[in-house]
Amino acid sequence: MTLAVFFGCTFIAFGPAFSLFLFTIARDPLRIIILIAGAFFWLVSLLLSSLIWFIAVKASDPRDEPLQKGLLIFGVMFSVLLQEAFRFLYYKLLRKAIEGLVALSEDGCSPISIQQMAYVAGVGFGLMSGAFSMINLLADALGPGTVGIHGDSQLYFLTSAFMTMVLIFLHTFWGILFFHGCENRHWWEILAVVVMHLAVSGSTFFNPLYIGSLVPSYVLMAIAAVWAYMLSGGSVQNLRRFLLCAQSGASPQPAS
């Protein structure tokens, strides 16, 4: 516990996302606004889904354990669907915003493209989702205690941190996939995002059997990463050129 666990879990969970933020989003105020607005939309979706869950719980018998767990599972699924619905609403808002930006700009083109907005919106959703899952855990990790003293898993903090990291990445890639699907009317991409999200959340029902939740989530993250990379214009040649440049240290080749 205490500082070592706190810093370790913080950096595992938020390190990649924070560096993404620092290198790609922090310089541009417009992107920061889109990030915060994305976080806000995720928050509103969480609010509505927890309202529904709260009403359901209050209307039911609090002593019935399986019923409460069933209600919780229903709450999770409903929350996932609501998050994707709000992602779609955010896409609609950003489309309108692009028209406004084009009108405000001097040369008639928007300073940011819908693909960049998709990426930033994904990071916004991911950061807020990760923060809400992880921050109270981190605050508790600072204090004294023994993890799993009553027989629960001793890896609770570590697995939470890894799960948070994979969720942040997944939200980023889902943002890109989802917006691309909405732009080009590829309904299967939208469906794939929803199904993947349901699958990842569903796999966490296997916790504390962490093999059942972490491994599928990371596999899905790899798939989503490759897919999003392909959709953003990446290809095997691009990747090889990037890697060769870095390895040989020669002057950079002209961009394709």
Added chain:
Amino acid sequence: MTELSAHLPQFQHGQLTENFPDNHLSNTNDNSERRRHDNSERRRNDNPGSETNGQPQNNIQQVVDQDEEEDEELTLKYGANIYTPFTEETDTIGQRALNSILNAAIMISVIIVMTILLVVLYKYRCYKVIHGWLIISSLLLLFFFSFIYLGEVFKTYNVAMDYITVALIIWNFGVVGMICIHWKGPLRLQQAYLIMISALMALVFIKYLPEWTAWLILAVISVYDLVAVLCPKGPLRMLVETAQERNETLFPALIYSSTMVWLVNMAEEDPEGQRKASKNSTYDKQAPANQPQNEDAEADDGGFSQEWQQQRDNRIGPIESTPESRAAVQALPSNSQTSEDPEERGVKLGLGDFIFYSVLVGKASATASGDWNTTLACFVAILIGLCLTLLLLAIFKKALPALPISITFGLVFYFATDNLVQPFMDQLAFHQFYI
């Protein structure tokens, strides 16, 4: 999270009792009262044969020090109690609600009276009074309140500190703050100091306002802000309009601006620029562009090297800047200059807005059962409210109240997250489900 009251073990009849700090800030008032009660008890029991410490002198010294400290806190608390005389420790909820409404009414009327006083002073050009008032209030904030805050921080983390070091720290902090805020300073430093004094003021509010009163004050003050800025006879609107009529900027100690104030710099540049330009013109007249002959003029060529002069002459022809041409240029209407003025592109936000945003987030972090989730939700809500306000500002292009939208979002999200989202997230974390 702001843990504002010291967490000190207390000696009571030789036994160690501890005031467990919980995050409900209403207990800070309770803690200080309990401490006072214990101290008075100890004073009664303090006799040479006392077995608490075995050291009567130390006991008396401890009591004396704690007396001084509680005197200071008492004065602050009674100072605050003038504004909120109705206690919230009542028996019924109805009585508590009534008391908090009355407290909020008193605070709001104090704020309204002070605002009207400020506007009247500004209208009748009593600038000295206003400047004196601002200087005294920023002195109070920068020296006294930061001293108290530093004391609380040291107490909480149990850091031993001597008065000399503290005096040096506070003196430097305060003097640099006064210079940055009221005179000139680097933009980032001025912004940092304005944020720090807003945070200190907000901490004072968080610590000394009882709970329901604070929430009511937040709600009422955003309504007041809406009225004061948008109504034609609202005091803040009259202040802004009068400042615009007289073509002055509002006081730097009250406004946070995101860009440098260029007016001060431009006014000073002119005499120097004229001196440089005149030296350049003598240089041009005395020597042809190819051959520099005037040694001392070359040493002071105003930063323009020989090659630059040649290039300029080749491109646009030899130009001689005479006093007549300069006067003609300066007489031109400077429309293009004001449209590119960085100050117009920047955004100004009143410090009162900062203070109340901070009060909201601070209270959310101090008194919420959801801890960090609620704080984060309020933070994002306030930022979104500010974004919306700035959007409206870009559309309407006149002074707008910054409080209503943000505080409304903040309050809604605080209560919603604390009561609805927190149980849900708790259950999810317990089972380690992820959404």
